[in-house]
Amino acid sequence: MFQFISCGQNTYYLRCFSNIGVYDLGNGEAVLIDSGDHKKSVSDLDKALVERGLKVKMILNTHGHVDHIHGNRFFKEKYGCPVYAPQIEQYFVEESAVEPTYYYNGIPTNRARNFFFRPLGTACRRLTPDVLPAGFEMLPLPGHSHNMHGFKTPDDVWFLADAVVDRLTFEEYKLPAFMDVNKSIETLRMLETLKGAFFVPSHSAATADIAPLARYNAEMLEQRKAFFRTLCTGKSFEDIFIAACEQLPMTMDLDKYAKISTTVRCFLQSLLEDGTVTARIEGFVPRYYPVQ
Numbered sequence: 001m002f003q004f005i006s007c008g009q010n011t012y013y014l015r016c017f018s019n020i021g022v023y024d025l026g027n028g029e030a031v032l033i034d035s036g037d038h039k040k041s042v043s044d045l046d047k048a049l050v051e052r053g054l055k056v057k058m059i060l061n062t063h064g065h066v067d068h069i070h071g072n073r074f075f076k077e078k079y080g081c082p083v084y085a086p087q088i089e090q091y092f093v094e095e096s097a098v099e100p101t102y103y104y105n106g107i108p109t110n111r112a113r114n115f116f117f118r119p120l121g122t123a124c125r126r127l128t129p130d131v132l133p134a135g136f137e138m139l140p141l142p143g144h145s146h147n148m149h150g151f152k153t154p155d156d157v158w159f160l161a162d163a164v165v166d167r168l169t170f171e172e173y174k175l176p177a178f179m180d181v182n183k184s185i186e187t188l189r190m191l192e193t194l195k196g197a198f199f200v201p202s203h204s205a206a207t208a209d210i211a212p213l214a215r216y217n218a219e220m221l222e223q224r225k226a227f228f229r230t231l232c233t234g235k236s237f238e239d240i241f242i243a244a245c246e247q248l249p250m251t252m253d254l255d256k257y258a259k260i261s262t263t264v265r266c267f268l269q270s271l272l273e274d275g276t277v278t279a280r281i282e283g284f285v286p287r288y289y290p291v292q
Contacts, residue, residue: 003048004022004048004052005206007155007157007198007200007206008153008155008156008157008197008198009155010023010024010025010026010153010154010155011023011024011153011155011157011198012024013159013200013206014041014044014045014048015205016036016037016041016044017037017038017041017067017203018034018036018037018041018067018068018202018203019034019159019200019201019202019203019206020032020033020034020035020036020041020045020071021033021034021151021153021159021200022045022049022054023133023136023153023154023155024052024054025057025133028053028054028055029054029055029056029057030049030054030055030056030057031056031057031058031059031060031133031136032045032056032058032059032060032071032075033060033062033151033159034059034060034061034062034068034069034159034161034202035059035061035068035069035070035071035072035074035075036070036071037066037067037068037070038067038070039070041070041071042070042071042074042075045071046071046074046075046078055079056075056078056079056081057079057081057133058081058082058083058084058131058133059071059072059075059076059081059082059083059084060084060085060127060132060151061083061084061085061086061089061093061124061127062089062141062148062149062150062151062159062161062162062202063085063086063089063092063144063145063146063147063148063149063161063162064085064088064089064090064091064092064093064098064099064145065092065099065145065162066096066099068161068202069092069093069122072093072122072124073121073122076122076123082125083122083123083124083125084124084125084126084127084131085124085125085126085127086126086127086138086147086148086149087126087127087147088146088147089145089146089147089148089149090124090125090126090127092145092146093121093122093124094121094122094123094124095121096121100112100113102262103258103259103262104258108255108258109254109255109258111254111255112255112258127149132151134154135153135154136151136152136153136154137151137152138150138151138152139151139152139158141160141161141163141187142180142183142184142186142187143163143178143179143180143181143182143183143184143185143186143187143188144161144162144163144177144178144179144184145162145179146179148161148162148163149161150163152196155197155198156196156197156198157196157197157198157199157200158194158196158198158199158200158210159200159202160191160199160200160201160202160210161201161202162177162201162202162203163184163187163188163191163201163214164188164191164201164204164210164213164214164217165201165203165204165217166201166203166204166205166213167216169203169204170217170220174248174249174250175224175244175248175250175260175263175264175267176263177259177262177263178221178263178266178267179266180266180269180270181221181224181225181266181267181269181270182270182273182274184217184221185218185221185222188214188215188217188218188221189214189218191210191211191214192210192211192214192215192218193211194210196210201213224267225267225270225271225274227244227247228240228244228264228267228268228271229271229276229277229290231243231244231288232268232271232277232288232289232290233289233290234287234288234289235287235288236285236286236287236288237261237264237265237268237285237286237288238285240264240268240288241260241261241264244264245260268288271288275291276290276291277289277290277291278290278291
């Protein structure tokens with residue numbers, strides 16, 4: 001069972017695949033920052049809250065990806081609490097079909113449906129600064145998803161969602177998901193100078209100094225961009241994808257292909273935005289060339 005890990009006078013987090021933030025309002029109520037990545041994490045979180053005599057007053061979702069919203073419906077039905085998410089992200093929270101459709105460009109595989117549709121969509125309100133509890137702040141963290149935001153509690157603790165990942169994640173996944181690579185790099189450079197007493201990423205242990213991890217993430221994204229540029233020698237997307245899988249290297253199945261191919265396209269788009277690569281249609285498919 002999960003245990004509350006203290007990172008401030010009233011601020012806690014529960015360590016799991018996607019860390020969950022808990023802020024004790026001091027009146028028997030708590031604010032959740034995200035709500036769990038699977039059924040067990042939701043169950044353990046609920047038990048931990050009950051042991052502390054806390055009821056959920058509201059849920060603040062950093063973004064709408066499935067591994068951050070699994071407990072939304074459970075806690076909303078149990079406590080009648082509102083669920084909030086930033087603009088655009090709220091539609092991912094409300095409709096389970098949105099995220100897999102984004103990755104698969106249509107209907108996902110049966111196995112993916114079991115994963116993405118397991119947490120049923122939940123009615124969600126648009127998150128704006130005026131609905132935050134007293135002393136809370138929200139911070140745009142663009143790059144990983146459409147409109148991801150982080151939150152700072154009154155204890156000066158930042159919850160940073162998926163803006164950074166740990167070194168093991170980069171080593172294991174090779175290409176963690178980023179929707180806008182260049183925006184991610186900008187966010188990471190901002191995080192290098194962000195002030196706070198403590199920082200809690202979703203997929204890494206909490207730390208008093210986020211700068212080294214933010215710098216590592218930015219450097220890895222720059223390295224991956226340089227790597228993909230070396231593959232843009234008149235190759236089609238599929239040729240670039242195959243070369244990347246062989247050289248990084250990565251294993252593949254249908255569901256991994258959907259996610260990783262989306263990420264590869266985002267890296268290629270970042271190079272097109274930089275003007276270091278160009279693309280043109282040849283034989284009905286785009287081919288990518290370096291700009292000298």
